[in-house]
Amino acid sequence: MTDQVYRENKQPEKKETTDVMTKTDTSVSNQQVFNLDENGWLTFNDNITVIPLDVNLLIKGRNAKVIDLSNLRNLTSLISSDNHTIGQWAKNVEKVILPESITKIDAGAFENCGNLTEVIMSDNVTEIGDKAFGWCRKLRDFKFPVSLKSIGEDAFTCCEGFTELHFPDSLESIEENAFSYCEKVKKITFGRSLERIGSNAFDGCDRIKTVKFTCSVADIDENAFGVMPPEFETIYDYAIDFDCLKVNSWGEVERYRDQDPLQLKVVDLSGSNLKELPSNAFADCGNLEKVILPKGLKEISSSAFYGCHSLKSLEIPESVEVINCGFEECGIEELTLPKRLRSLCTSGLKYIDMSQCEAIRVLSNDNFSIHEAEIVYLPPFLEKIGDYGCLSTIEYCFAPPTLKSIGGVNGVGFFCVSPKIDLSRDLNRSLLHVPTDNLEAIKAAAQKAGLRESRFQVLEMPYTFEYMYEK
Numbered sequence: 001m002t003d004q005v006y007r008e009n010k011q012p013e014k015k016e017t018t019d020v021m022t023k024t025d026t027s028v029s030n031q032q033v034f035n036l037d038e039n040g041w042l043t044f045n046d047n048i049t050v051i052p053l054d055v056n057l058l059i060k061g062r063n064a065k066v067i068d069l070s071n072l073r074n075l076t077s078l079i080s081s082d083n084h085t086i087g088q089w090a091k092n093v094e095k096v097i098l099p100e101s102i103t104k105i106d107a108g109a110f111e112n113c114g115n116l117t118e119v120i121m122s123d124n125v126t127e128i129g130d131k132a133f134g135w136c137r138k139l140r141d142f143k144f145p146v147s148l149k150s151i152g153e154d155a156f157t158c159c160e161g162f163t164e165l166h167f168p169d170s171l172e173s174i175e176e177n178a179f180s181y182c183e184k185v186k187k188i189t190f191g192r193s194l195e196r197i198g199s200n201a202f203d204g205c206d207r208i209k210t211v212k213f214t215c216s217v218a219d220i221d222e223n224a225f226g227v228m229p230p231e232f233e234t235i236y237d238y239a240i241d242f243d244c245l246k247v248n249s250w251g252e253v254e255r256y257r258d259q260d261p262l263q264l265k266v267v268d269l270s271g272s273n274l275k276e277l278p279s280n281a282f283a284d285c286g287n288l289e290k291v292i293l294p295k296g297l298k299e300i301s302s303s304a305f306y307g308c309h310s311l312k313s314l315e316i317p318e319s320v321e322v323i324n325c326g327f328e329e330c331g332i333e334e335l336t337l338p339k340r341l342r343s344l345c346t347s348g349l350k351y352i353d354m355s356q357c358e359a360i361r362v363l364s365n366d367n368f369s370i371h372e373a374e375i376v377y378l379p380p381f382l383e384k385i386g387d388y389g390c391l392s393t394i395e396y397c398f399a400p401p402t403l404k405s406i407g408g409v410n411g412v413g414f415f416c417v418s419p420k421i422d423l424s425r426d427l428n429r430s431l432l433h434v435p436t437d438n439l440e441a442i443k444a445a446a447q448k449a450g451l452r453e454s455r456f457q458v459l460e461m462p463y464t465f466e467y468m469y470e471k
Contacts, residue, residue, distance in 0.1 A: 040065030
């Protein structure tokens with residue numbers, strides 16, 4: 001069975017409702033409590049507290065184009081006196097105006113109102129019940145109230161008029177299938193209080209390109225977003241159940257390794273409270289071009305950006321203390337490290353700048369491992385490099401004047417500005433000890449060691465080593 005056929009079979013069928021019974025409420029049957037004008041505008045008398053469904057309203061309600069309830073200050077429910085919904089007696093309504101007294105949209109209130117395009121309600125509404133607007137296929141002009149806290153199951157399923165969904169900061173829960181098969185939705189923005197997204201809540205929204213989260217969502221059910229389309233491009237603040245990423249109950253990003261990566265281009269986590277970017281978080285996202293990490297991030301784990309060929313740069317937040325991440329098969333070539341860094345294990349970068357890492361005094365195998373780099377600027381107050389292993393296969397490594405002891409390195413070209421280096425260990429012929437900060441002296445030393453001067457063209461910068469490490 002093809003995917004298209006599967007989707008067509010899977011889509012919820014429109015639930016036909018039976019005609020309302022013609023039971024008459026004798027307490028209101030002899031009163032004129034509503035008026036339907038020639039334009040299809042339906043209004044009610046000010047003093048009613050319950051919509052009185054009698055034979056007259058049952059007949060005339062089918063011709064109503066606009067239902068205006070704005071004057072009913074005492075109306076608290078959209079369910080009629082015979083326990084029927086508006087969707088059952090006014091299926092052809094196109095616009096509804098609700099009073100400020102309504103704080104809940106009852107379950108099924110407008111279900112199957114296929115011509116409904118606009119609903120005006122006050123910000124007093126806190127709850128939208130199950131199937132409240134289900135199968136209102138033309139509904140498009142809808143503003144979620146700023147006090148809204150919950151959206152029920154199937155509340156807006158198959159509302160095909162939506163193109164963007166912007167939820168208020170008050171919203172706490174979105175239940176199962178709430179917006180399933182809203183097929184034209186391209187952008188979703190969630191508020192700061194969201195705690196739960198039910199299963200299949202956005203399943204079948206096949207045109208989504210951008211999703212923005214502004215808080216940590218503790219409960220995201222399986223398949224909350226179904227199978228995301230290949231054109232999906234952007235995740236803001238929290239990457240979740242999009243084939244390759246999700247946020248678990250601890251606010252951490254996890255990877256679904258058994259599913260194909262997305263065509264992600266931008267991931268903006270700047271609004272999140274994420275503390276650790278886990279292993280393989282963005283691995284194999286080959287089209288990823290930009291990642292904005294949150295300010296409170298503490299750790300970047302192994303292979304987080306493996307295979308991100310299109311990612312050319314990455315700004316590390318000042319809060320990061322641990323980077324245990326290689327950048328093999330990644331487009332990033334240069335990396336500037338933050339002041340608080342205390343542990344680094346990386347490889348695959350051409351340029352590593354640790355000149356801002358003021359707290360580091362010793363490099364040892366316990367906390368540092370830097371491999372396969374062309375140029376490395378070591379921390380400005382570094383005093384000691386430990387035994388073999390923490391630095392290896394580095395072409396040019398610039399050390400500060402504070403460096404006094406080198407335990408052992410392997411295949412590293414050192415350019416040091418201090419004459420007090422302890423050379424008691426075998427440091428390999430690639431080590432150059434230059435007791436000056438003058439670039440010309442470095443070139444001369446390189447020529448003496450038989451190195452081609454052309455290899456130093458990249459070092460001709462408008463500053464000296466003293467400038468590089470000045471306080």
